[in-house]
Amino acid sequence: MKQPHRDFHYGFLLYGSLGYSGQSRKLRQLPRLPSADERTKTILAETAGEVLRLRDRLEGCFEQFRRETGRHEDLPKEVQERMRAAKQSVKNTDIFPT
Secondary structure, three states: OOOOOOOOOOOOOOOOOOOOOOHHHHHHOOOOOOOOOHHHHHHHHHOHHHHHHHHHHHHHHHHHHHOOOOOOOOOOHHHHHHHHHHHHHHHOOOOOOO
């Protein structure tokens, strides 16, 4: 009886969920109606601003991953192809849709 194929390859998937400590409490301090006062600006900078800064940092990490390094020529061809496919999947993805 022939054994089933047992080679498994890792895929490339990243999913994250981050919660900033105290962010919910800060968001509850916002006024019900939009306001341009200094307190509101400070709360937004500490909540939404922090999320936007994290997105920028993560985008930099993904941008680094997208770049060709030239260091994989010594790897088996099959591995090279999987790496190219993974890089291509990141190139074709809008990481942070708006």
